[in-house]
Amino acid sequence: MNASEGEEPTVQDQDQDLAELRHALGPKFVTDRARVVTYENDSSRAVFAGAALGVVLAEAAEDVSAALAWAHANGVPVSVRGAGTGLVGGATAYDRGLIVSLERMNRILEFAPQDRLATVQPGVITADLDDAAHEHGLFFPPDPASVRTCTVGGNIATNAGGLRCVAHGVTSDWVAALTVVLxxxxxxxxxxxxxxxxxxxDLTRLFIGSEGTLGVIVEAVVRLESLPVGPPVTFWAEFDGLPxxxxxxxxxxxxxxxxxxxELMDALTVRTIEEVFPSGIRIPRGALLVGQAVGPDAAAHAEAILAICRRHGASAAAVAANDNLVEARRKSNPALSARGLKIACDVGVPVSRLADMFAGVAEVSRRxxxxxxxxxxxxxxxxxCKVAAPDTPSGIAAADALIDDITRLAxxxxxxxTGEHGIGLVKQHELAWQLDDxxxxxxxxxxHTLDPMGILTPGRAI
Amino acid sequence: MNASEGEEPTVQDQDQDLAELRHALGPKFVTDRARVVTYENDSSRAVFAGAALGVVLAEAAEDVSAALAWAHANGVPVSVRGAGTGLVGGATAYDRGLIVSLERMNRILEFAPQDRLATVQPGVITADLDDAAHEHGLFFPPDPASVRTCTVGGNIATNAGGLRCVAHGVTSDWVAALTVVLxxxxxxxxxxxxxxxxxxxDLTRLFIGSEGTLGVIVEAVVRLESLPVGPPVTFWAEFDGLPxxxxxxxxxxxxxxxxxxxELMDALTVRTIEEVFPSGIRIPRGALLVGQAVGPDAAAHAEAILAICRRHGASAAAVAANDNLVEARRKSNPALSARGLKIACDVGVPVSRLADMFAGVAEVSRRxxxxxxxxxxxxxxxxxCKVAAPDTPSGIAAADALIDDITRLAxxxxxxxTGEHGIGLVKQHELAWQLDDxxxxxxxxxxHTLDPMGILTPGRAI
Structure with a gap:
C-alpha cells in the first residue's frame, strides 16, 4: 500500500508511514485528538500521559490485520480495547502508539442452539449475548460485574470471571474456537x-487471558449452557464475623x-452500598453472605445451604423474596469507589483458606x-479488597503497600x-512473586516467538 | 557429570556419553535389550523396528531432568511413556533414542478434600486415583476406556476423554497445576x-494434550468432583437405525x-461384544443407546431421556437393573479387535450432526x-469407527483409505x-486437513521455542 497511489498526505501525517495507514483504512482510522483521547484509558487507575497516533475503529478482521501489519512493519506499539472496562491498565494507550478498538465489531453472527454454540464478534456486549441466548433457552455463564458494559472479546482476552464461576467456571471454559490476528x-x-x-x-487457551499481548481476537465461537429449570432462589445469611x-x-x-x-460482603461494604444506593438492606455485624440456587431442586438446595450457615453461627439466615441482594452486590464497586475505597485488589485462595484469609486481611488493615x-x-x-486512599501520591502509595501485603498473604x-482482573500494567511487579524463573x-x-517486534500490548501481562 | 569419576564404562556403552547417563541415573537407567524392548511400543499399530538406547525408569523429577538434559546436550530423541496405552504411536520409541518411563512415579501425594484437589505423580493409574478419591466423597471424572491401566500423566499429556465427558468435560477441565520438566x-x-x-x-493448558513434545509432566494437581448423591440409573434404548x-x-x-x-453402539458392535464376552445382551436391529443418569433426580432424568428415545422411534427403551450394559460398552475395543475390526478411528462432530455422520459412515463403508x-x-x-482389515499391507492400506474418508466426512x-486419541504418529498426514497454515x-x-534441539517426541503431534 503506497500513499502516493491515493489521496495526498494531510498536514497531520507527520510521516509517510501514517499516511499509508490512513490510505489502507480510510475513515476507520481516526486521528482527531478529541476523539482519540476517549480511547486512551481503561477503567484502572493507570493514567495515560502521552498521545496515541490514532484509533483504528475496526469493522472486520481485515482492518485489524492491516493495522497490525503496519504496526509490525513500523515497530509501533499497539493497545487493544473492547469497552475499556479493564481494571489493570491492559488497554491503556501508548505514547505514539496505535489503538485498535473492536467496539464496531459487535454482531452476534450465529446461534447453533442444538450444539449450544454461538459465533460472535469481539465487541458484542456480554449481557447482550446472554440475553440473546435466552431466546434459545440458553445462557452465557461468564458474568463479570461489568457484564452490561464489557465485551465478550475483552472477557476472552482477560479470561474474565464473575459471580457465576462457582457453578460454571471462568470464561475459558466457555470458548470453543477463536479467529485471531497475529x-x-x-x-x-x-x-x-x-x-x-x-x-x-491448545492455541485457543493460549490466547485466552493473554491480555492482548499475543494477538487480537476478531471472532469467537462460544459455548452456551441450557437455562436452568425454574427461577433462581436467592438466599442470605448474616454472620458476626468474616472468618x-x-x-x-x-x-x-x-x-x-x-x-x-x-458472594460475601463485609459490613463496611454492605453499609456503603446502602448509603450510596439505598434499597433497605440490613447492615450485618460482621458479614452478609448472598447466593442463588438454581434448577428444579433450588428451594431444597437453598434450605440445605441455610442450615450450613446456621451451624456456622449465622445470626440470621433466610430465603429472600427477590434478587435485590444480588443486584446490590453488583453495585459494590461503584459504591465503594464513591466513598473513597477506590484501590482494588483481586486475589484468590483455595476455598479452604477463606476463613484464614479474612482474618489475615483484617490484621493487615489494622497494622x-x-x-x-x-x-x-x-x-x-x-x-x-477495596482500600481507602486519598487522591494523593502518598495516599495511593500507602494503599499499594497494603495491597502488596494482602497479595503476599494470599x-x-x-x-x-489475580483471580480475574489480570496483570496488565498494575500488577507487573507481583508476577515474579507467583511464577518461578x-x-x-x-x-x-x-x-517473542509470536510477536518478535514486541508491538502488541508491550510490557504488560507477562 | 563425568564417567571417569565413578564406575568404568561397560562394553555396552559404546560411547562416552551413554556412560555419563548411566553414572547419573545408576540402575534407574536400563539398557538390557530384553527389558528395553517392552518399552518400545504403545498400543497403536505403529510398529517400532529399531532399537532404543535404553529406558530411564524415573523415580523423581530430578531423574527426568537428568535424562532430558543429557538428551538435549547430545541431540538424542526421547519418547515418554506412562502405561503405553496410547492408540496413535505417541509413545513409540526412536531408533537410538532414549525412553523415559514414568511408571515408577505412581504415588498419590496429597488429597485436599475441602478444595477438591489431589496432587499426583504422573504414573498413578487413573482408576486408582478415582477409587482413592471415593474415600473422600469425591471422584476424578476423566475415564478413558483404558481407565484401569492408563496413567493420569498419560491422560494429561494426551488430554484424554472417556465416557463421562458429556457431563464433565475432558481431562484438561480437571487439571489445576503441573510440574513439568522442559x-x-x-x-x-x-x-x-x-x-x-x-x-x-495458560501454560498448564499448553502442556495438556501436547503429547510429550513440549515437556514431561512429573507432577499434577488435579481437580476432583463431589460424588453424586445416590446410585446411577442405567438406561438403554434400541433403534432400528443409527441416524x-x-x-x-x-x-x-x-x-x-x-x-x-x-454411548451408542451399532448392531455389529453389540453382536461382537456379545460373541466375545457373552453376557446376554440383546442385539438391536440398528443401534443400542446406553447411558447413565446421576444425582438425586436420576430416575426422573432417565425417564425423560427414555421418552425422548421413544419419540425418535426407539423400538424398545427401559431402565436397566444394573450397569452391565455400560461395562459391556467398555469392552467394545478388545472385542472388535479380536474379530479383526482392528483399525480404529477417532473423529468428532458437533452433536447436531451425529445423525448425518452415521448415515455418511454407512455410505463410506458401502462404497x-x-x-x-x-x-x-x-x-x-x-x-x-473400527474398520475390518486383514493383517496385510494392502488390507491395512484399504482400511486407512476408508478412515481418511470418514475423517474428511467429519x-x-x-x-x-481426533476427539481424544491425539495425533501421534498415525494421524500426522491429517493435521493440515484441520489446521490452517x-x-x-x-x-x-x-x-521450536521450547525444544530447540527437537529431542522431545520429535515428528509427532504437530
Missing part, C-alpha cells in the same frame, strides 16, 4: 466446534448443594491503619495474585 | 490451586436431563466394501480429526 497481520483459526478436540497445541462466614462457604462449596452464586472493604466471590475463593495460602522465561519466549 | 532439563511449575487464576499465559439414534442423542444432550454417560463398526461417545459427538460437518506455523514455532 502481530504480523496474519489471520489464524484455533479450536473446533466439537466438545472434544485434541489436534495440536465464620468463610468457614460456612468452605462447607457449602464442598456440599451436594453447590449454588450458582455465592496499616487503613480501612479495607472485603467483597468476595466467596464460592471460588476470589477476594476483592500467596502464603497457596493462592494467586523458568515459567517467566517460557512466557517471554512464547511472546 | 527439554533442556529445567523444572517449571504452572497453574495454581485456586479456581480462578489469570497470571500470565434415528443420533437424532435422539442430539435432543437428549440439549435437554434439561443431560446424563453422565451416553469401500469394507465392514465398519461404529461406537460413539454419542453425548459429545465423539465417534470411534470435517465436512465442522468436526475434528498459520496455525501449523504457530504450533511449530512454539515447539
Amino acid at each position: 502481530a504480523d497481520g496474519r489471520i489464524m483459526r484455533t479450536g473446533a466446534r466439537t466438545r472434544k478436540n485434541v489436534v495440536g497445541y 465464620e462466614a468463610g468457614a460456612a462457604v468452605t462447607e457449602i462449596v464442598g456440599s451436594a448443594s453447590r449454588p450458582e452464586v455465592l 496499616h491503619g487503613i480501612e479495607v472493604a472485603s467483597v468476595a466471590h466467596a464460592g471460588d475463593g476470589n477476594l476483592h 500467596l502464603s495460602f497457596d493462592g494467586t495474585i 523458568v515459567a517467566l522465561d517460557v512466557q517471554r519466549a512464547i511472546k | 527439554a533442556d532439563g529445567r523444572i517449571m511449575r504452572t497453574g495454581a490451586r485456586t479456581r480462578k487464576n489469570v497470571v500470565g499465559y 434415528e439414534a443420533g437424532a435422539a442423542v442430539t435432543e437428549i444432550v440439549g435437554s434439561a436431563s443431560r446424563p453422565e454417560v451416553l 469401500h466394501g469394507i465392514e465398519v463398526a461404529s461406537v460413539a461417545h454419542a453425548g459429545d459427538g465423539n465417534l470411534h 470435517l465436512s460437518f465442522d468436526g475434528t480429526i 498459520v496455525a501449523l506455523d504457530v504450533q511449530r514455532a512454539i515447539k
Whole structure:
C-alpha cells in the first residue's frame, strides 16, 4: 500500500508511514485528538500521559490485520480495547502508539442452539449475548460485574470471571474456537466446534487471558449452557464475623448443594452500598453472605445451604423474596469507589483458606491503619479488597503497600495474585512473586516467538 | 557429570556419553535389550523396528531432568511413556533414542478434600486415583476406556476423554497445576490451586494434550468432583437405525436431563461384544443407546431421556437393573479387535450432526466394501469407527483409505480429526486437513521455542 497511489498526505501525517495507514483504512482510522483521547484509558487507575497516533475503529478482521501489519512493519506499539472496562491498565494507550478498538465489531453472527454454540464478534456486549441466548433457552455463564458494559472479546482476552464461576467456571471454559490476528497481520483459526478436540497445541487457551499481548481476537465461537429449570432462589445469611462466614462457604462449596452464586460482603461494604444506593438492606455485624440456587431442586438446595450457615453461627439466615441482594452486590464497586475505597485488589485462595484469609486481611488493615472493604466471590475463593486512599501520591502509595501485603498473604495460602482482573500494567511487579524463573522465561519466549517486534500490548501481562 | 569419576564404562556403552547417563541415573537407567524392548511400543499399530538406547525408569523429577538434559546436550530423541496405552504411536520409541518411563512415579501425594484437589505423580493409574478419591466423597471424572491401566500423566499429556465427558468435560477441565520438566532439563511449575487464576499465559493448558513434545509432566494437581448423591440409573434404548439414534442423542444432550454417560453402539458392535464376552445382551436391529443418569433426580432424568428415545422411534427403551450394559460398552475395543475390526478411528462432530455422520459412515463403508463398526461417545459427538482389515499391507492400506474418508466426512460437518486419541504418529498426514497454515506455523514455532534441539517426541503431534 503506497500513499502516493491515493489521496495526498494531510498536514497531520507527520510521516509517510501514517499516511499509508490512513490510505489502507480510510475513515476507520481516526486521528482527531478529541476523539482519540476517549480511547486512551481503561477503567484502572493507570493514567495515560502521552498521545496515541490514532484509533483504528475496526469493522472486520481485515482492518485489524492491516493495522497490525503496519504496526509490525513500523515497530509501533499497539493497545487493544473492547469497552475499556479493564481494571489493570491492559488497554491503556501508548505514547505514539496505535489503538485498535473492536467496539464496531459487535454482531452476534450465529446461534447453533442444538450444539449450544454461538459465533460472535469481539465487541458484542456480554449481557447482550446472554440475553440473546435466552431466546434459545440458553445462557452465557461468564458474568463479570461489568457484564452490561464489557465485551465478550475483552472477557476472552482477560479470561474474565464473575459471580457465576462457582457453578460454571471462568470464561475459558466457555470458548470453543477463536479467529485471531497475529502481530504480523496474519489471520489464524484455533479450536473446533466439537466438545472434544485434541489436534495440536491448545492455541485457543493460549490466547485466552493473554491480555492482548499475543494477538487480537476478531471472532469467537462460544459455548452456551441450557437455562436452568425454574427461577433462581436467592438466599442470605448474616454472620458476626468474616472468618465464620468463610468457614460456612468452605462447607457449602464442598456440599451436594453447590449454588450458582455465592458472594460475601463485609459490613463496611454492605453499609456503603446502602448509603450510596439505598434499597433497605440490613447492615450485618460482621458479614452478609448472598447466593442463588438454581434448577428444579433450588428451594431444597437453598434450605440445605441455610442450615450450613446456621451451624456456622449465622445470626440470621433466610430465603429472600427477590434478587435485590444480588443486584446490590453488583453495585459494590461503584459504591465503594464513591466513598473513597477506590484501590482494588483481586486475589484468590483455595476455598479452604477463606476463613484464614479474612482474618489475615483484617490484621493487615489494622497494622496499616487503613480501612479495607472485603467483597468476595466467596464460592471460588476470589477476594476483592477495596482500600481507602486519598487522591494523593502518598495516599495511593500507602494503599499499594497494603495491597502488596494482602497479595503476599494470599500467596502464603497457596493462592494467586489475580483471580480475574489480570496483570496488565498494575500488577507487573507481583508476577515474579507467583511464577518461578523458568515459567517467566517460557512466557517471554512464547511472546517473542509470536510477536518478535514486541508491538502488541508491550510490557504488560507477562 | 563425568564417567571417569565413578564406575568404568561397560562394553555396552559404546560411547562416552551413554556412560555419563548411566553414572547419573545408576540402575534407574536400563539398557538390557530384553527389558528395553517392552518399552518400545504403545498400543497403536505403529510398529517400532529399531532399537532404543535404553529406558530411564524415573523415580523423581530430578531423574527426568537428568535424562532430558543429557538428551538435549547430545541431540538424542526421547519418547515418554506412562502405561503405553496410547492408540496413535505417541509413545513409540526412536531408533537410538532414549525412553523415559514414568511408571515408577505412581504415588498419590496429597488429597485436599475441602478444595477438591489431589496432587499426583504422573504414573498413578487413573482408576486408582478415582477409587482413592471415593474415600473422600469425591471422584476424578476423566475415564478413558483404558481407565484401569492408563496413567493420569498419560491422560494429561494426551488430554484424554472417556465416557463421562458429556457431563464433565475432558481431562484438561480437571487439571489445576503441573510440574513439568522442559527439554533442556529445567523444572517449571504452572497453574495454581485456586479456581480462578489469570497470571500470565495458560501454560498448564499448553502442556495438556501436547503429547510429550513440549515437556514431561512429573507432577499434577488435579481437580476432583463431589460424588453424586445416590446410585446411577442405567438406561438403554434400541433403534432400528443409527441416524434415528443420533437424532435422539442430539435432543437428549440439549435437554434439561443431560446424563453422565451416553454411548451408542451399532448392531455389529453389540453382536461382537456379545460373541466375545457373552453376557446376554440383546442385539438391536440398528443401534443400542446406553447411558447413565446421576444425582438425586436420576430416575426422573432417565425417564425423560427414555421418552425422548421413544419419540425418535426407539423400538424398545427401559431402565436397566444394573450397569452391565455400560461395562459391556467398555469392552467394545478388545472385542472388535479380536474379530479383526482392528483399525480404529477417532473423529468428532458437533452433536447436531451425529445423525448425518452415521448415515455418511454407512455410505463410506458401502462404497469401500469394507465392514465398519461404529461406537460413539454419542453425548459429545465423539465417534470411534473400527474398520475390518486383514493383517496385510494392502488390507491395512484399504482400511486407512476408508478412515481418511470418514475423517474428511467429519470435517465436512465442522468436526475434528481426533476427539481424544491425539495425533501421534498415525494421524500426522491429517493435521493440515484441520489446521490452517498459520496455525501449523504457530504450533511449530512454539515447539521450536521450547525444544530447540527437537529431542522431545520429535515428528509427532504437530
